[in-house]
Amino acid sequence: MVKRFKVWTYREGEPPFVHEGPIKSIYGIEGYFIQEIQRGNTSFSAAHPDEAHVFFLPISVGNIVSHLYNPLVTYARDQLITTVTNYTDLITHKHPFWNRTNGADHLLLSCHDWAPEISTKNPDKQLYRNIIRALCNANKSEGFNPSRDVSIPEINLRYSESSNPRNGQHxxxxxxxxxxxxxxxxxxxxxxxxxxxxxxxxxxxxxxxxxxxxxxxxxxxxxxxxxxxxxxxxxxxxxxxxxxxxxxxxxxxxxxxxxxxxxxxxxxxxxxxxxxxxxxxxxxxxxxxxxxxxxxxxxxxxxxxxEVNRPSKAYDVFHMILHSVWLRRINISIRS
Known part of the structure; x- marks a missing residue:
């Protein structure tokens, strides 16, 4: 996997909803993953979409919620679903890659509790039926499918640097x-x-x-x-x-x-x-x-x-997430 697997990150969109994510708090894995895959010095980043095995939608559900929602007013998810759907529509109309597999070789990653609702409550129920979802909220009773989706750890990143074990007492x-x-x-x-x-x-x-x-x-x-x-x-x-x-x-x-x-x-x-x-x-x-x-x-x-390392290191959480995505990607057929 390390030698072969390539991920293309779509360039469309502007921060803070796209290409940025929280780097502190329990949602920090979003910002960390986006930063690492876009850093350019990881072997997993594709230089061109034609060499990619997976296409990453660099959307931050955590940032969308924190910028668009006032919990004192509403908990309705409409703005979140609309924002992500509009971005996906832009991608599907501008590039040919989504339509080759109906999104099955595309990746959406989020640690926010609301992330599953993007696919389960979207008006177009079929839009995200094939996409690989990397989620902290890996609840099988709410539609999480282990054969397609990736469960990722919820890590409370208190700092923007690395996060490593302490081991504790003998x-x-x-x-x-x-x-x-x-x-x-x-x-x-x-x-x-x-x-x-x-x-x-x-x-x-x-x-x-x-x-x-x-x-x-x-x-x-x-x-x-x-x-x-x-x-x-x-x-x-x-x-x-x-x-x-x-x-x-x-x-x-x-x-x-x-x-x-x-x-x-x-x-x-x-x-x-x-x-x-x-x-x-x-x-x-x-x-x-x-x-x-x-x-x-x-x-x-x-x-x-x-472990959360910046930059990432072999076998750490970044590599483990990509390995889980890779395992789901190898069974996807690409239509020419």
Whole structure:
């Protein structure tokens, strides 16, 4: 893939909706990917569209929402859908590439919760039926198709530089069985907090941390880090846990974890359905010490696949996203 795969980025459009994206916050993966693929010094950037295997629509759903929407006025998605559709119409009328595959070799990437609605609620239901969607909101109950779509990690980029693992404490020094801190966003978190908040010293669940306690330090002292869904299925805590050398406990329904084509998540994480939140402690205590140590070692092994590097490096998150896209692209036939 590294030697062959080429991505052409359409030049049409103007910032901030196109060619730029947020580079900080939980939507920062959008801006990071756009920057890297447009940087020009990556081997994946096609010099000419004729050599491309995939055509990237450099649209930022995060920027569109932040510039066009006032949450106090409306949550209607009409402006978002219209903006993306108009850009796609421009592409399809100006270039021949979309029509060769009905968009099947085209890529749209976004970490914003609203991104799936571009294709599912577009008035032209068939327009995006084939496009490769790289999404953080990888909810199979809402139309995410693992054979066509790519699940990407939600990473809370606090800085514009790289984002790398810290590893945390040695397993023998991790005195906390499990940890979570976060607001009540969605029914799963509500149940988790109502069931476990302040109930058990080994299972430390907070809604808001006291001012003298540091979030990342608790992660680095915990064996397991609870990663419940919020309003949508993805959580930045999953990558934060991996960075801290803490085994992620994904509490979500119908969620497709990132890079599942390559990574066997059962080897370095636990996935607990929301209806078993009351059984959390029993499930975690049932993990034998030897198995826990193996899972911890594998967490450290997969860390490099979630690193954010500027410029990108082999096997990091940028390469993993492109590899997932490549796997879906190789089965697409091009019509001459």
């Amino acid at each position: 397993p023998q020094n991790r005195s906390i069985l499990a940890f979570f801190a976060g607001g009540i966003h969605g029914s799963i978190r509500k149940t988790l907090i109502e069931t476990w908040k302040g109930k058990d010293k080994q299972l430390q669940v907070y809604e808001y941390l006291p001012p003298n306690i540091k979030y990342l330090e608790l992660m680095e002292r915990s064996k397991f880090c609870l990663c419940p869904s919020g309003f949508e299925v993805a959580s930045p805590r999953t990558v934060e846990a991996i960075y801290a050398g803490c085994i992620p406990v994904i509490i979500a329904d119908d969620y497709e974890p990132p890079f599942s084509d390559i990574l066997d998540w059962s080897k370095f994480s636990l996935h607990i359905p929301s209806e078993k939140i009351s059984e959390l402690k029993v499930v975690l205590q049932s993990v034998e010490e030897g198995e826990y140590l193996r899972m911890h070692r594998r967490v450290l092994q997969v860390q490099r696949h979630f």
